[in-house]
Amino acid sequence: MKEQQCLHGGEEADESPQNITIKGILGLLMESVDSDDKQVISLGIGDPTVYSCFRATVAAQEAVVDALRCAKFNGYSPTVGLPQTRKAIADYLSNDLPYELSADDVYITAGCTQAIEVALSVLARPGCNILLPKPCFPIYGLCAAFRNIEVRYFDLLSDDGWEVDLHAVEELTDHNTTAMVIINPGNPCGNVYTYQHLEEIAETAKRLGIILIADEVYGHLAFGDNPFVPMGTFGTVAPVLTLGSLSKRWLVPGWRLGWLATTTPDDTFKHAKFVERLKKYSDICGGPATFIQAAVPGIIEGTRDVFFEKNIRLLQQTSDLCYRKMKAISCFSCPSKPQGSMAFMVKLNSYLLKSISDDLDFCFKLAREESVIILPGVAVGLKNWLRITFAAEPSSLEEALERMKSFCERHAR
Structure with a gap:
């Protein structure tokens, strides 16, 4: 064929x-x-x-309709996202963390795909490499190729619940390694990592001096023995960028509402001028529609357990x-x-x-x-x-x- x-x-x-x-x-x-x-x-x-x-829930649909009909959100939003949207996401993420995020820790993106692009673009530097799991959601490899970032793959161990081969991570890392990606709950593997394994990942990242990119687009969609634990729980151990979206949990993938959050409670990212680069990159890439952003507080508050x-x-x-x-x-x-x-x-x-x-x-x-x-x-x-x-x-x-x-x-x- x-x-x-x-x-x-x-x-x-x-x-x-x-x-x-x-x-x-x-x-x-x-x-x-x-x-x-x-x-x-x-x-x-x-x-x-x-x-x-x-x-999707009726409450989510009504939140969008209300935001559209009020005619207050027909103009441009701030490039980093509407303040109320950023605060709503910060509060939502903070519910599962041992510390509080602020609105300034959150950047609104056009779905998780754009969050991936933003993260890799801001982290890119000449000669750098990034560690990706194998198997992996392929957008990471594509984005890395466009940014001239070398990709190094570490295995997920199929016989051990698709856990990260941490020994391979250590062997692959060098002074040019900028970050490693952790997808949990797993796409494409359907795994959910234990608290203990996530802690081991964070300790490894700390020892190696690399950033963790936590892809949690399937956050909370866990139904097995292991509850969902956000990687940001270990943000005091190693610097964590958390990526997510409304798409899967709220069943609205076409609304293209995602986020990137600096889920590390100290000034790690600020000291590295990472936030400054994030803001500048946000200026050149548009986010989701303003009225969709405006609906987010209502979507989160109005959705029942x-x-x-x-x-x-x-x-x-x-x-x-x-x-x-x-x-x-x-x-x-x-x-x-x-x-x-x-x-x-x-x-x-x-x-x-x-x-x-x-x-x-x-x-x-x-x-x-x-x-x-x-x-x-x-x-x-x-x-x-x-x-x-x-x-x-x-x-x-x-x-x-x-x-x-x-x-x-x-x-x-």
Whole structure:
């Protein structure tokens, strides 16, 4: 197939899974669907709003409508974000921290993707490198490439709940290492780190003299044995930049409201003139729409716990279903049960299948034959793995998994 040739680096294209976005790969997979008989079911992208069981609250919608109708927020906002928005996010984050953040600690961004871009751009310097987990959300590698930052990958240990290989981190770090990224709850792995492991990460970062970038876009979406603990809890041990957004917990990814917070209670970032650089960079990149920013205090205050609890129960139900069904298919190995977020990784044992060469080949043929879309692991840095999104309507998820089972049985050796 032409699409697979592109991604394998064939003559007709110069792109590979390492430098194409998730949306780009999923777009190619959608184009390869070759059946009008079956409805397409996508378990590839983390947008739960595709399914009617995942909906934003009426309170959130009314907050946006009120902000728009009052006609007070049609102009530009301060480049770092509206003061009331920054304060609302600071108060929200402070609820889970052993210290209080101020509005000045928070910078409003157009989703977590822009927060990633801002963090890496401000930290970049000639000859520097950054430590990224493997597997990893690929936007980090793409942003680093645009900023000429060398990327060094440390392994996440699949047999140990996808914990960070701290020994590898120490070996990879040198005087040019500027930061390491920790994604918790994990995307794409579905893990949730323990308090003890996060403390070990912070102690390692302190010893190595590097900044921690804590990607917590799936913050609080934990439903396993480990509760969600923000990395900023250890901000007194090592400097922590916390990235997040409304998108996943409030089920509004299209509203593009994210943040970057300096979750370290001392003056570490101020002494390094980091805040000054943050403000200057904010001047050249626009944030989210002003009326969306203005709605944030109402969204946070108006959302009741019952909304979050319902979504957690549903994610636990669909993750259990996905894990159970995938474990029962012989060509897959599931090293650990999902503990949080909206997706997890399964290993593809392609040697048990005929006419399937690897994870990329598996995904394209699955799309063509069964109209089911999943993400090949190579897109997030792990060849012959698959990322499965379980934030889906249970009936649709079950149908997709049954089609995958039929596909695997049909291709079994």
